[in-house]
Amino acid sequence: MSDHLKLSNQVCFPIYNLSKEVINHYRPILKELDLTYSQYLVMLVLWEKGEQNVSEIGADLNLDSGTLTPLLKRLEQKKLIERNRKKSDERVVSISLTKEGIKKQEQAEGIPSKIQESLNVTTEELQDLKRIIDQIITQINK
Amino acid sequence: MSDHLKLSNQVCFPIYNLSKEVINHYRPILKELDLTYSQYLVMLVLWEKGEQNVSEIGADLNLDSGTLTPLLKRLEQKKLIERNRKKSDERVVSISLTKEGIKKQEQAEGIPSKIQESLNVTTEELQDLKRIIDQIITQINK
DNA sequence: CACAATTAAGTTGTGTGCAATTTAATTTTG
DNA sequence: CAAAATTAAATTGCACACAACTTAATTGTG
Numbered sequence: 001m002s003d004h005l006k007l008s009n010q011v012c013f014p015i016y017n018l019s020k021e022v023i024n025h026y027r028p029i030l031k032e033l034d035l036t037y038s039q040y041l042v043m044l045v046l047w048e049k050g051e052q053n054v055s056e057i058g059a060d061l062n063l064d065s066g067t068l069t070p071l072l073k074r075l076e077q078k079k080l081i082e083r084n085r086k087k088s089d090e091r092v093v094s095i096s097l098t099k100e101g102i103k104k105q106e107q108a109e110g111i112p113s114k115i116q117e118s119l120n121v122t123t124e125e126l127q128d129l130k131r132i133i134d135q136i137i138t139q140i141n142k
Numbered sequence: 143m144s145d146h147l148k149l150s151n152q153v154c155f156p157i158y159n160l161s162k163e164v165i166n167h168y169r170p171i172l173k174e175l176d177l178t179y180s181q182y183l184v185m186l187v188l189w190e191k192g193e194q195n196v197s198e199i200g201a202d203l204n205l206d207s208g209t210l211t212p213l214l215k216r217l218e219q220k221k222l223i224e225r226n227r228k229k230s231d232e233r234v235v236s237i238s239l240t241k242e243g244i245k246k247q248e249q250a251e252g253i254p255s256k257i258q259e260s261l262n263v264t265t266e267e268l269q270d271l272k273r274i275i276d277q278i279i280t281q282i283n284k
Numbered sequence: 285c286a287c288a289a290t291t292a293a294g295t296t297g298t299g300t301g302c303a304a305t306t307t308a309a310t311t312t313t314g
Numbered sequence: 315c316a317a318a319a320t321t322a323a324a325t326t327g328c329a330c331a332c333a334a335c336t337t338a339a340t341t342g343t344g
Contacts, residue, residue: 002251004251004254004255005186005189005190005247005250005251005253005254006186006190007183007186007187007190007202009254010186010254011268011269011271011272012164012165012168012179012257013183014272014275014276014279015157015160015161015164015271015275016161016164016165016179016183017204017279018157018161018275018278018279019157019158019160019161019162020161020204020301020302021204021279021282022154022157022158023154023158023301024302025282026154027302027303036328036329036330037154037158037330038329038330038331039329041149041155044147044148044149044152045149047147048147048148048149053292053293054292054293054294055291055292055293060149062159062162062163063330063331063332064293064331064332064333065292065293065294065295066293066294066295066296066331066332066333066334067330067331067332068293069293069294069295070294070295070329070330071329071330074329085293089291089292089339089340090292090338090339090340091291091292091293091338091339091340092291092292092293092339093292093293093294105147108147109144109146109147111147112146112147112151112152113146115154119278119281119282120281120282120284121278121281121282125274125277125278125281126153127153128274129153129157129274129275129278130153130156132267132270132271132274133156133157133160133271134156135267136160136261136263136267136271137156137159137160137163139261139262139263139267140163140167140261140262140263142262162331162332165331166331166332169332169333178298178299178300179300180299180300180301181299195322196322196323196324197321197322197323205300205301205302206301206302206303206323207322207323207324207325208301208302208303208304208323208324208325208326209300209301209302210323211323211324211325212299212300212324212325213299213300216299227323231309231310231321231322232308232309232310232322233308233309233310233321233322233323234309234321234322234323235322235323235324
């Protein structure tokens, strides 16, 4: 067969694989906080930026309302966030952290270092990877 | 807040993002072949290696039977593969390509170049990325 | 001002991805 | 050889991820 359809020559495949592998390393660590990886990403946005609209969170994480609405309802059920329609524009749903949600950040502080340890890679390797990926993502979005 | 929980400092996030972005570029191209990305990966394995057990495909793609069984049933419904229990060991399900499945490879030949064009990146950038990712995956699996 | 166009979220449906369990077949071991 | 252990798929349940569509609110325009 022609080489360019060989799995080992696909670039897409290592990316897809690494992404799954990394998320699999997060799973047991995040389970202690009762969060999935996507839920953790939403919490990161809220911890960093505070109150945000659904669409603002979606813009940061590249997720649409079809993904976010049920996910945010689960975070609401866990009492980590509140969902409130804006008085000024009833179409907009504003997401804010509860006290419990704010407190969760303390538990999350140790996660990045735990992940790095779990992945068994150096900070430099990760920075290299991040730099190249950021470059390619910029390239793609041109 | 402490910097290491900032979204922009997460390494995991660009990987996850790039993976989704790349798969999103595959989507319209694979739609012409009536395949999803995961189904395409399975077809790549079968085109390259021929008849394979479910668990062999799973080993190549890092997918378990919970993911593969329904996916393979969908490929079977599309008449691209056949699923047969082995006579020598009735636990094992052997996956083989139908004539139609073999023929599909011709339609797939153009995909890698279409993807590269769609992603708007150079072969070198992709090779760089692949090399670093392969290195990190090796590191992780140590 | 009325109506068309746009926007934000939500809903529906499909297809992964993975944990946990089940079922059935095969292999190991006492 | 029979019971226990192992193995391969399948099943069940949950949580994304995204396309396509719907609903409701707001904005733009004649």
